[in-house]
Amino acid sequence: MTALRFRALELADTHCHLHEYDERDVLRIGRLGLKVLAVSDDYESSLRTLVLSRRHLWVVPAVGLHPWSVDSESIRLVDKIIDLALEHGVKAIGEVGLDKKFAPHTIDLQRIVFIKFVEYARAAGAVLTIHAVNTWREVLEILERYDVNSAVLHWYTGPAELLSRIRSMGMFIGVNPSIKIQEKHRRVVEKAPLEILLPESDGPYKYRGLMLDPSMIKDVIEWIAKLKGLSIEEATDVIRDNIRRFFRSL
Numbered sequence: 001m002t003a004l005r006f007r008a009l010e011l012a013d014t015h016c017h018l019h020e021y022d023e024r025d026v027l028r029i030g031r032l033g034l035k036v037l038a039v040s041d042d043y044e045s046s047l048r049t050l051v052l053s054r055r056h057l058w059v060v061p062a063v064g065l066h067p068w069s070v071d072s073e074s075i076r077l078v079d080k081i082i083d084l085a086l087e088h089g090v091k092a093i094g095e096v097g098l099d100k101k102f103a104p105h106t107i108d109l110q111r112i113v114f115i116k117f118v119e120y121a122r123a124a125g126a127v128l129t130i131h132a133v134n135t136w137r138e139v140l141e142i143l144e145r146y147d148v149n150s151a152v153l154h155w156y157t158g159p160a161e162l163l164s165r166i167r168s169m170g171m172f173i174g175v176n177p178s179i180k181i182q183e184k185h186r187r188v189v190e191k192a193p194l195e196i197l198l199p200e201s202d203g204p205y206k207y208r209g210l211m212l213d214p215s216m217i218k219d220v221i222e223w224i225a226k227l228k229g230l231s232i233e234e235a236t237d238v239i240r241d242n243i244r245r246f247f248r249s250l
């Protein structure tokens, strides 16, 4: 698919760490014709993301504190990041969440941070882009408790039996270019309802030798088409509609 066609199709990368790219790459990504939901990891990257969103119309900014960045020092940053969101009218929060696998030692602090962001999202009508690893049920319970359902579980690797619950909550899951190289990600897409799938890159991140990048959104859609037995046009139509519903409040 050409960049021109992407522009006409209003597709998006729903999870990208755009703040990590240099200027030249940001311009290159801009030429893909995608809308990019640019997530942040901490206070500094939230500031950088906001600068990028002022410079480029295709950037939708999300501010947040990544669960891997949460420690006893950083916890004081949550209120500063939420103040930034309020000051700039930010309608997307991320990357936030709970990770018991790679950062189990800070899980109690992560819960405090995550709930503060969930409360902001509810009050501001913002969408959440969530990192959940070995915490899928707990994350869904928190969202239910706070009555928040404008959310995506990015790069979903959780159990298949939660997929229908995610759909009934009106939420989405992110499908990552890792689908190109890993069978377990293909199994998730096979089992997931089509209407909850959102394409994402999580770029720039090197995963098992694959440098994840927004230019791979077309590959993600091609894989979704293949696994769901659809033409690329049919899959693109559904994904475009999913993106429209996800971005509704933005």
Ligand SMILES: [Zn+2]
Pocket (backbone or CB within 6 Å): 015, 017, 039, 095, 202
């Ligand atoms: Zn990420």
